[in-house]
Amino acid sequence: xxxxxxxxxxxxxxxxxxxxxLESAGKKTEHVFLPLYELRYGTNxxxxxxxxxxxxxxxxxxxxxxxxxGLSLGNAEDIFRASNLLKYFSLPACAVMKHCNxxxxxxxxxAGDAFAKAWHCxxxxxxxxxxxxxxxxxxxxxxxxxxxxxxxEVVAAPAFEERALDVFAAKKNLRVVVLEGLGTLxxxxxDDATPWIKSLGSFRGIIVLEEPFLTHFRKPEDLLAxxxxxxxxxxxxxxxxxxxxxxxxxxxxxxxxxxxxxxxDLYTVACGTGQPDRxxxxxxxxxxxxxxxKRLGNREDYxxxxxxxxxxxxxxxxxxxxxxxxxxxxxxxxPGGSIRDKEIIEAADKANIxxxxxxxxxxSHH
Numbered sequence: 001x002x003x004x005x006x007x008x009x010x011x012x013x014x015x016x017x018x019x020x021x022l023e024s025a026g027k028k029t030e031h032v033f034l035p036l037y038e039l040r041y042g043t044n045x046x047x048x049x050x051x052x053x054x055x056x057x058x059x060x061x062x063x064x065x066x067x068x069x070g071l072s073l074g075n076a077e078d079i080f081r082a083s084n085l086l087k088y089f090s091l092p093a094c095a096v097m098k099h100c101n102x103x104x105x106x107x108x109x110x111a112g113d114a115f116a117k118a119w120h121c122x123x124x125x126x127x128x129x130x131x132x133x134x135x136x137x138x139x140x141x142x143x144x145x146x147x148x149x150x151x152x153e154v155v156a157a158p159a160f161e162e163r164a165l166d167v168f169a170a171k172k173n174l175r176v177v178v179l180e181g182l183g184t185l186x187x188x189x190x191d192d193a194t195p196w197i198k199s200l201g202s203f204r205g206i207i208v209l210e211e212p213f214l215t216h217f218r219k220p221e222d223l224l225a226x227x228x229x230x231x232x233x234x235x236x237x238x239x240x241x242x243x244x245x246x247x248x249x250x251x252x253x254x255x256x257x258x259x260x261x262x263x264x265d266l267y268t269v270a271c272g273t274g275q276p277d278r279x280x281x282x283x284x285x286x287x288x289x290x291x292x293x294k295r296l297g298n299r300e301d302y303x304x305x306x307x308x309x310x311x312x313x314x315x316x317x318x319x320x321x322x323x324x325x326x327x328x329x330x331x332x333x334x335p336g337g338s339i340r341d342k343e344i345i346e347a348a349d350k351a352n353i354x355x356x357x358x359x360x361x362x363x364s365h366h
Contacts, residue, residue, distance in 0.1 A: 009069040010041040010047065012050065018033040019033070020033070031054055032055045032056075033052035034052060035051070037063070037076070039070065040071060040072045047073075049072075054194060058184040065175060065176035066175055067174050067175050068153075068173040078098070078129075078154070079156050081254060082102070082156065083132065085250065087183070087185040088250045092108055092111040092134065093111075093114055096126045097131075101255055101274070104120070104267070106118040111135050116144075117267040118268070119150065120299070120301075121268045121270070122292065123296070128152075129151075129153060130155075131155050134158065134182060136161065137155065138163075139164050142165075142167040142168055155168070155176050156179055158178065158180075186212065187214065187215070188215060189216045190214075193212050213364070223249075224356070226357060226359045228357070229335075231355070231356055232341075232357050233354050241330060252311065252362055258273075258313060260272035260282050261310045263308055264307040269304060270285035270286065270288055272285035278311065283323060304327040305327070307330070308333070310332075310333045311333070313334070314336055314338040314344075314361075315340075317344075318340070318344055321347040321351065322347060325347075332355045335361040335362075336358070
């Protein structure tokens with residue numbers, strides 16, 4: 001049957017080792033990449049794929065329960081993208097991932113509550129997702145994840161209780177992955193970080209060497225003292241708004257540009273991602289919330305009123321701010337730097353929206 005193709009491993013011929021030599025000013029640095037995991041397939045079923053890892057890298061994944069012939073490239077990308085977001089949080093956190101973007105993210109007192117809030121941000125998009133945590137998965141949480149009303153492809157976490165693995169054993173196609181060394185991932189400007197090596201789309205002869213995105217903001221108060229930014233409106237954000245703004249900024253950095261993250265009480269209300277213009281990303285997130293309310297019933301916990309918004313790039317026009325005001329958004333964090341910043345600030349002041357400029361952009365074109 002055609003659907004069997006999606007659960008069958010596509011074998012390929014891959015090198016046992018890859019070595020990249022970086023030479024600058026007569027100094028050579030050698031990076032050795034070793035096979036980490038042979039994928040079920042790459043981007044599509046007819047494309048074989050293999051994950052390689054820098055031998056000096058402390059973070060890696062280990063599949064402790066397989067299914068469906070293992071992880072696809074899409075699964076692996078979601079796991080790594082989730083890890084790169086979850087690294088920011090010290091409290092229990094959950095990221096529900098689809099196609100390299102979070103459909104919902106939450107931080108809470110327990111992993112179970114974080115999962116519930118993250119999943120219900122967009123339960124339609126969450127169907128067939130990778131669900132990742134920054135804390136161990138217990139038997140009770142595993143029983144929740146194994147319920148028939150949650151279709152989860154992969155569960156990833158730093159550890160799993162043995163009884164949790166017993167629960168997952170009954171799920172034939174579910175894959176379970178341990179995140180080893182999650183706490184070693186670089187987060188903030190100044191952290192020791194290996195340059196990212198990326199291919200340029202489908203151009204097989206071109207690679208890009210780039211320093212990874214590392215934010216300058218470690219705690220909410222840092223937003224108030226942002227170099228070249230800080231609070232730019234008449235009203236300063238309240239303490240809880242500031243906490244949510246930093247949370248939304250972290251989430252926004254993991255979304256595909258143009259990106260918008262709307263949040264309240266340390267969980268996402270909506271995400272807008274991958275849009276060619278800024279205002280469309282705003283409307284995508286706002287209208288998605290309205291559509292979900294219509295389809296699933298009024299979701300009071302995911303109301304836009306009283307929420308905050310993060311934008312990964314500056315607002316070129318005031319139309320986005322007007323859309324935020326219409327939706328009841330009370331605070332915004334964005335890089336600033338538009339030639340119309342004065343108009344943007346005036347529009348925010350008119351709506352009594354507090355706005356913070358970060359002075360840093362967090363685009364991602366993954």
